[in-house]
Amino acid sequence: MTAQAAHNQQDQREQRNQREQRDQQNRPKNQAAPAGRPGDGTKTLYGGTSSRRVTVHDLSAAKERGEKWPMLTAYDAMTASVFDEAGIPVMLVGDSMGNVHLGYETTVPVTLDEMTMLSAAVVRGTKRALIVADLPFGSYQEGPVQALRSATRLLKDAGVGAVKLEGGERSHSQIELLVQAGIPVMGHIGLTPQSVNTLGYRVQGRGEEAAQQMLRDAKAVQDAGAFAVVLELVPAELAAEVTRILHIPTIGIGAGIETDAQVLVYTDMVGLTGGKVPRFTKQYVNLRQTLGDAAKAFADEVVGGTFPQEEHTFH
Numbered sequence: 001m002t003a004q005a006a007h008n009q010q011d012q013r014e015q016r017n018q019r020e021q022r023d024q025q026n027r028p029k030n031q032a033a034p035a036g037r038p039g040d041g042t043k044t045l046y047g048g049t050s051s052r053r054v055t056v057h058d059l060s061a062a063k064e065r066g067e068k069w070p071m072l073t074a075y076d077a078m079t080a081s082v083f084d085e086a087g088i089p090v091m092l093v094g095d096s097m098g099n100v101h102l103g104y105e106t107t108v109p110v111t112l113d114e115m116t117m118l119s120a121a122v123v124r125g126t127k128r129a130l131i132v133a134d135l136p137f138g139s140y141q142e143g144p145v146q147a148l149r150s151a152t153r154l155l156k157d158a159g160v161g162a163v164k165l166e167g168g169e170r171s172h173s174q175i176e177l178l179v180q181a182g183i184p185v186m187g188h189i190g191l192t193p194q195s196v197n198t199l200g201y202r203v204q205g206r207g208e209e210a211a212q213q214m215l216r217d218a219k220a221v222q223d224a225g226a227f228a229v230v231l232e233l234v235p236a237e238l239a240a241e242v243t244r245i246l247h248i249p250t251i252g253i254g255a256g257i258e259t260d261a262q263v264l265v266y267t268d269m270v271g272l273t274g275g276k277v278p279r280f281t282k283q284y285v286n287l288r289q290t291l292g293d294a295a296k297a298f299a300d301e302v303v304g305g306t307f308p309q310e311e312h313t314f315h
Helices: 003-026 056-065 077-085 112-124 144-158 169-180 193-199 208-224 236-245 287-304
Strands: 069-073 090-093 130-134 162-164 185-190 228-232 250-253 261-264
Touching (some): 077 112, 112 130, 185 208, 208 236
Parallel strands (some): 069 261, 162 185, 250 261
16 A cells, blocks of 8 residues: 555545544434444443443443444343343343243242342353342332342342432432442333222323422432433323433333433343233234243154154264
8 A cells, every 4th residue: 555545545534533523513412323323332331342241331322322222021041141242232130030031920939049040140241231130029018228229239249330210209218228338220211010909001191280290200310410311101292301301211112212322121122021012012023832842842843753763862
């Protein structure tokens, strides 16, 4: 390469960098970078190249630059490792395990022992994702001291990077004490499944009074020091308003497209749940049918005497 050619290439690189910097500066805060141009791969959450664990500070930075990001639930090491390799930056060991993994009718029966065991498995199966564990029903409602004791166990025994608890104003003191103790907290308002016996499964925040309470809950979670908040089953317009007024990331599930992030229960996403699934979920593959077909094929070969064959046999 001639000196002139090298000089031209350098000029082109500098011009391209200047254009990208101008684009970033002129881009509205709530607009993500164009697809295929995420910027510095070490800084982006989804598709980033950094091998260290994602932190709550990374989520805050993503909010500032307008980057949307995905979150999935996980309940075991193998599934978590697949999502980690796929680049999912945040995983939630949700108390939804009660419904989809442990066979309970609701999330209410999930215990702290169960949450600790499965959270530890997810941590062991991942290298990069931030792992957030739910505080199950009955592990924090007594007050801040009980919440601190429960959250401390999840950090020490399971190795998670943060905890999540339900409630807005009513959980302010619990969130505040945990944050003061150095434990990152993700809030959860709107439909709170642990309150199913009083709220039922329906959209929350409809009507002026309910919407104002939702806004108060969102501000209470932020004021208490939470680093993010889940908005579940909330009208899209209200979720968009909450997202605009908060400086912490909002994570939607059935809350429209304007939230900073989106979360799904992974068994819904891959079609394992079976039966009727919530309207706000999307099935990206039908693993229930795939697994069923594989099980039937195996059974047919065993019954027909064609498995195992010679290549599966030792002598």
